[in-house]
Amino acid sequence: MAKDQIISAIDVGTTKVCTITANVGYGGGLQVLGVGVTPSRGLHKGLVVNIPEAKQCIRESVRKAEQASGLKIDSAYVGVTGRHISSLNNRGVVAIPRGDRLVRPDDLRRVLHTARTVAIPNDRKLLHVIPRGYTLDGQVGVKNPVGMHGFRLDVETHIVTAAVASVQNLVKCIRGVGVDIEDLILEPLASGEAVLRPDERETGVVLADIGGGTTDVALFRDGNIWHTSILPVAGYQITRDIAIGLGLPFEVAEELKKRHGSMMPIYDAKEDASTIKVEDGYSVSYRDLCDIIRARVDEILRLIALEIPGDDPLREVPSGLVLTGGSSNLTGIATLGQEVLSMPVRVGVPTGVYGIADVLPDPAYATSVGLLLWATSRQEGEQGWRSRGLGEAFRRFVFRMRKAVAR
């Protein structure tokens, strides 16, 4: 990537829309120049359900980021999530036909092309074809075969598809506010960029972004993506449980959750027996509040664990679970996760940016920051599993393909 290039990302979440404009310095450092956050409207469980409303809040978010940075946003990297996302793993194989048997970037393009020739229904579009690992003449676990010699090159890929209609609705909203789409990126992949450490990806880790409408799950192993899944339950359901369970309006329940929500009243004897007075004359038992929240979070954690294959989760993901997304701000969520799942659990806060980024070191912004990190590391072509072995030609090919999806 050229020195001092300006890029932008728009994270259209169920709860908030966040636009960030950043300057990519030499070496890929990201200096945030402007952030625009607005509450979401017109979205449900990660999907656009009301185009005019969604467009309006995307416009507000983009305008705020433009005002903060003093720069016009013409194009942006955009996150995609929702139940319509599905993924599968597929293999591809090609022969290395030339006399020197040297693997070249073009061979990677060919082998990835064969891997993506799976039957995809007309109503679905390819979002990502991610190489998980190469095998060269039976030698498994080759991370970058370019420059190596062999006769037969196999690739294992993770293929992510999305419902055309859902993507089109999102694209329509973004284009409708005068912003072109650079790339559509699956949200848990972006969040992973912002909160996971390289050693965690290498040994095996599950990332769960518990947002407002969806919990986005991605499993990484050997430095590569292994599995992705979007669960339609998150912070909204926690608040709804509080509202129904304690007979409160939704907004009061939401505020109560954010201000006082905790997993562990048992460890907090003083607070445990107390009553919380809420605005508008409501008062609730602290223990009841925490019991309701804990029951739903317990369920979400178990649903996340179901995404880990095999009988022994710790063998599959020795680095355990990294929680992020706004709902991972709940006090004690990592401790509850460790108790319920018997594995290491930590909360991941986005890192990797500097500048005017005061609000960003919060799990709620993992996707927003991750979209930018994804974009830069992809274009730098140096680091990260997705760029490893991806020739420039293939990157351009994927880029064009995504633009086609966007149309």
Ligand SMILES: Nc1ncnc2c1ncn2[C@@H]1O[C@H](COP(=O)(O)OP(=O)(O)OP(=O)(O)O)[C@@H](O)[C@H]1O
């Ligand atoms: N301090 C907090 N304690 C508990 N929950 C919180 C806190 N802060 C935010 N949340 C919850 O986090 C959720 C929003 O998270 P986030 O901003 O990651 O979602 P989103 O990206 O808008 O939605 P999604 O990714 O699901 O489409 C809301 O349900 C909100 O109630």
Ligand SMILES: [Mg+2]
């Ligand atoms: Mg989100």
